[in-house]
Amino acid sequence: MTTRVGVIQFPGTNCELDVIHAMTQLGADASILWHGDPTVNGVDTVIVPGGFAHGDYLRTGAIARFSPVMQAVADFAASGGPVVGICNGFQILCEAGLLPGALQKNAGLKFLCEPAEIRVETSRSVLTNGAQVGQVLRVPINHFEGNYICDASTLAELQAEDRVVFRYVRNPNGALDDIAGVCNAARNVVGLMPHPERASDRLLGSQDGNVLLGSVLSACAKVS
Amino acid sequence: MADSLHVQLGMTDDEFEAVVAELGREPTHLELAMYSVMWSEHCSYKSSKPHLKRFPTDAPWVMVGPGEGAGVIDVGRDLAVAIRIESHNHPSAVEPYQGAATGVGGIIRDVFSMGARPIALMDPLRFGNLDDPRTRYIFEGVVSGISGYGNAVGVPTVGGEVVFDDCYRDNPLVNVFCLGLLNHDELQLAVAGAPGNLAVLLGSGTGRDGIGGASVLASAGFAEGSLDKRPSVQVGDPFEEKRLIEACLELYRRKLVVGVQDLGAAGLSCAASETAAKGGAGMDVDVARIVRREPKMTPVELLTSESQERMLAIVTPEQLDDVLEVAARWEVRASVVGLVTDTERFRVYDGRFDALGIPGKNPARPHGDNAEVLSSDSAPIADVPIGSLGDGPVYYRPLAVPDDLAERQADDPRGVLATKFADGVDLSAELLTLLATPTIADKTWVSRQYDHQLFLNTVVGPGSDAAVLRLKGTTKALAISTDGKARFCALDPRVGGALVVLEAARNVACAGAVPKALVNCLNFGNPEHPEIMWQFSEVVDGMSEACAALDLPVVGGNVSFYNESRGANIDPTPTVGVVGLIDDLKVIPPAAALRDGDAVLVLGATAPELGGSEWASVLHGLHAGVPPIADLEAAGRLLPFVAELANSGAVAGIHDVSDGGLAVAIAEMAIAGDVGVVIDLAGVPISEACSQAEILFSETSNRVVCSVSQLDVEVLLAAAVAAEIPAAVVGIAGGAEVSFGACANVGLVEATDVWRYAIERSLRR
């Protein structure tokens, strides 16, 4: 059966159509979940895409976490459903407490849109089950606040539990321990700053993102 | 005695008399304020209109030409592309971040007012010399503003250009280009339809920002004490605009609007009157219905405010509830502020709509605003023939050839440079200096601050000759280039105008595309100087000739006059945006890069043309001579040949020759390909005798460099001969040096370093 992918749209979100396009190319049935609806509509996986939800005003993700859909996402995640936050989506999941840590302004104090190389650090997550540990993927970044930070005990926990999902090969933004993505303890919620959907077609210069988006679809097959 | 009101508002006595004649009485303050903004240079094009008519604007694929929010062309498969370019020079000089940000916001509204989803931005920018601290501040502010607004509003900035020249020190140029995509049946026009239709103001509340902006900031010289103008600078809110885009696109999709227009210069006065005037209707506006951001705003302020992120939608009464529902879902403010009438008059009231039972009600006033609305049966506070606002004066301003032009043109820099750089002199240092010139150097410091990938269309992004966007769901792609070359225009505006068109078309061809449409942004000095008007007229002629020769319609444009500061005018700076079409995009087009082991092939012959070149002007301070010849017939042969080459996979790399000449073009390709190159200058095709330095640095038009597999060289040369294009192999890619034989020889590592980090180094000073 075709996997149903729900992509959340907040006012200010701008990568929702891109994620839908990339997921559709991989054979999924992807559609929008409106932030104001308190449901995930029975989808198999939820993607919180990039953009500037609520203008990123106050702090990135700070207002979005209170949207009605987010309680449904929390329930879905608690029941083991695969949830992926990309860029602004990662920031929102951190604000919502579904992932540890926070994302601060880049160390260089400039917005960065450029290719990045990230190393897969664990294949035990819904986003990397189809990837090899140590595999280097070329996936673009596009953010002002991608500088990951958490307290020392959280970092120790992430490291001990193999929950750092990606590290940058060359740290572009000052992120703690070169972290580009992390997952929750149950490994079904993953957030990352790079945009896998932007590396989904040979005409875009890289298809490495499909390894990750494809992993999410396989994870759905396993859950159901 | 204090100046009378019309003078304070920037109107001449003659213009005031024309208003009195039109109305048959003295205008009210509000009426005068509306005429003054609508008849300002910025809104009325009163000085440029007679000239702009000379642009060729027709082609079978043009769906909407100049005069609407944006030009629209058919690109096949039921798809159309809307394009527009505009300047935001004066606001950016006063407050770089907000000036640039609101420029981006404005151009995006122009494009989505046509029914298109904005999918790409490009910004031609001009600044002074980076040695100057204020220039560095303006440069960083403008780039941050474009990044801050464009990224957050969700429209990728896929390219543009940045040029540094002393003439822009006090008057930077911030031109913004936007492209949108729509289906044919989604096209929207600014029309009002039948009497009884309602005008709904969507978006931000109306504040005092930008009061008199159109007339004050963009229609007069830029004198000392510009800080005083700060209160009229608008502040942009990309989040508001993003919601406005989505709400409007949903309204179009559901066919809920009759017409739509963005609010730009002259605010509601312009949007409401133009919309109704086009259909021969009338419009009543009730200022009590306008959502206010500040207490105690006057009708003059409400009608002329240039608050950002506002649109005016014309809807039928039956559509209103659905329209309000869509607006509410996107958290966009919406209020019925106008009623379409059959009076052919533009009338403004304060507090009449409630009594008339027009749907909606007066919005709450801001805290502290307890001003009474006028009684409902009151006479209008403005009542003018609706067409007269948009039918301002036209000036046939005098033209004069600058006195010193002939002398400057005769002073060819070739003589001085030939003495200094005779054959045999080592030119390596000259080449390295050129590569480190900020105008030529790598602009990644700029472009990486811009989201250039959103929407997954960007096949080729910033830093190439042209950006290439695929059209998903088809095999088609668009190539877009923005260009300008003011130094050529300063030496000969007619030739310079043509050269700008040729360069943009060539850039688009290098991406494999056929040029289809052009928009221009004409940045000039004070039109009250006959020399400036002559420059303007000549540039229009030169561009028109080139566009006609290339079958390239001008589908829109913008004129920015009064780019002068402390008595000095900028060089005439027309910039253009050209869109080309690739019918069948199979692979990523060849980059401007060399491939190890390839033959380096030059198309087009070189002439000793140094006038206005980067080498003569920037390195040696020689601002004289004549620009290169604009050979339109040669361009007509070269462009289709190049487009076919780039598109067919016959070449591995391809690059237009422009700033810095052949030496810089080849060095840039070596840097991008991370491979050295050995060139033999004797092999370069020439049309007349050149010194070695002239071959390296001349900026002759109609030239392209290719990186070609040695196996394919013979076929390619034969094809060039058949197409009557001079062509020759000039060297081989390989090694660790960029070598032009004995005359210039630099290490690839050093060339890469000076080119790549020049801008960052300039900023760290």
Add this chain to the structure above:
Amino acid sequence: MTGMPSYEAHIDISHLPGVADPAGSTVERALPALGYDNVSGLKIARSIKLVLECASEAEAKRQVTEMCERILANPVIENYAVSVTELARP
């Protein structure tokens, strides 16, 4: 309008000790070039001002603190300080 007294709250939101403040460090590094080579410890904070109607000053302070915990500050990286003053009735 509730008829209850109005209070103006000032909230200062700053980085938790130990959390990097790149904007602050950058400004601090820029100052010596202007002749201020005696500056250290520069931090950039956000300031929020709001007016609320409440039964008492203590209640106003309680509500604003709750707002900070829930939305205005991010406790993972930020500290906040709240001060509340009663506004004179108009």
